[in-house]
Amino acid sequence: MRLSYPSSVKVIQVPCxxxxxxxxxxxxxxxxxxxxxxxxxxxxxxxxxxxxxKAKKRVQYVKNVLKEIGMEPERVEMFNLxxxxxxxxxxIAREMAERIKKLGPSPVNMKKxx
Amino acid sequence: MIIADRKPLEEILQMVKDSNKILxxxxxxxxxxxxxxxxxxxxxxxxxxxxxxxKEGRPLKVDEKTIERQCDPEYIAQVKEIVDKYDAVISxxxxxxxxxxxxxxxxxxxxxxxxxxxxxxxTSHGVWSERCAGCGTCVIHLYDGMCPIARCSKSIMHGxxxxxxxxxxxxxxxxxxxxxxxxxxxxxxxxxxDLIQMKPTKDWRTARDGGPRKSVREELVQ
Numbered sequence: 001m002r003l004s005y006p007s008s009v010k011v012i013q014v015p016c017x018x019x020x021x022x023x024x025x026x027x028x029x030x031x032x033x034x035x036x037x038x039x040x041x042x043x044x045x046x047x048x049x050x051x052x053x054k055a056k057k058r059v060q061y062v063k064n065v066l067k068e069i070g071m072e073p074e075r076v077e078m079f080n081l082x083x084x085x086x087x088x089x090x091x092i093a094r095e096m097a098e099r100i101k102k103l104g105p106s107p108v109n110m111k112k113x114x
Numbered sequence: 115m116i117i118a119d120r121k122p123l124e125e126i127l128q129m130v131k132d133s134n135k136i137l138x139x140x141x142x143x144x145x146x147x148x149x150x151x152x153x154x155x156x157x158x159x160x161x162x163x164x165x166x167x168x169k170e171g172r173p174l175k176v177d178e179k180t181i182e183r184q185c186d187p188e189y190i191a192q193v194k195e196i197v198d199k200y201d202a203v204i205s206x207x208x209x210x211x212x213x214x215x216x217x218x219x220x221x222x223x224x225x226x227x228x229x230x231x232x233x234x235x236x237t238s239h240g241v242w243s244e245r246c247a248g249c250g251t252c253v254i255h256l257y258d259g260m261c262p263i264a265r266c267s268k269s270i271m272h273g274x275x276x277x278x279x280x281x282x283x284x285x286x287x288x289x290x291x292x293x294x295x296x297x298x299x300x301x302x303x304x305x306x307x308d309l310i311q312m313k314p315t316k317d318w319r320t321a322r323d324g325g326p327r328k329s330v331r332e333e334l335v336q
Contacts, residue, residue: 022158023154023161026161026162029165030164065123068123068124069123069162069165069166069169071165071169108165
C-alpha cells in the first residue's frame, strides 16, 4: 500500500494494547514526547478480550494526570482501528501529528530548551 | 487490609515544592494490594512529579524504593543509610509509615502521599469497600456476618433507622442499608428473634473513645 505518515511518529510495537501501562505513557511524556497515542483494535474485537478496553482506561488515567498538573490532556489519546485498516492508521498518525503541532511543543521540552 | 487513596497531585507537589532531591518510599503491604502505594505506584508518582517539575523548569531528582512493610522497625531500618541523602521523603504507605519513619529518623521530614481511609477488602476488581471499623469488640457473629458498626452510616446497633428506604441508606443511593440486609438475612434464616434479645450496651472504650490503643502479646515481649 506504501502509505506515508508523518516521520515524527515513532511506532512502538506491543503484542496487545493491554500491555501498555500508565508508566509507559508517562515515561514517554517525561522523556520529552510532545504527545503519545495508543492505536488499539476495535472495541469488542480484542483477541485477548479486553486488552484495548484496559488501555483505554489507562489512557484516560494519564489524561487526568496531565490535566491535574496543568498540561493539555489532548497530548495523550486512544484510537481504535482494525489491523486491516492501513489507510486509517496513516490518517490517525496525521491527525495526531496535526493536533500536537497545534498544541506546540510539550512544556517539559520548552523549559529544557530555555 | 488497610485501604488508602492517593492524595491529589497538587497537594503532593506542594509538599515537595522546596525540594530538589526526594525519595519516594513504597510499602509492599496493604497499599500494594489496594494498588495505591506499591512499587508500581511509586514509579507512576515518581514520573508524574518529574513531569510536573520539568514543566516548571525546576527538575526534581526522584529516587524510588519499596520496602517490605513500613509498620515494622526492622524494615524501616533498611533505609537508614539513604534516608538523610534527600531533601524530603514521601511515604506511600498508610498513615503508619510516615509516623514510624519520623520516629526512626528525626532529622528527616516525611510526607504522606496517600489518605488512609478504612479497613476493608476488594468487592470487585478495582473497588475496595469498608468492612471493619476497628471498634475493638467484634460483634459480627451477632449480626449474621455483617458489621453494623462499620457498614451502617450511623453505626447503630438497633436498625434499620428511618433513613432506610428500599434497601438503601439515606446518605446515598450507592450505600446499602446494612440493617436492611441484616434483618432480611435473619428472617431468611429464621433467626429474627435474635434481634429482640437484650444486650449490654456496647463498650466503646475499646474503640477510639478509649484513646490510642495498644496490643501486647506477653509471650513475645522481650
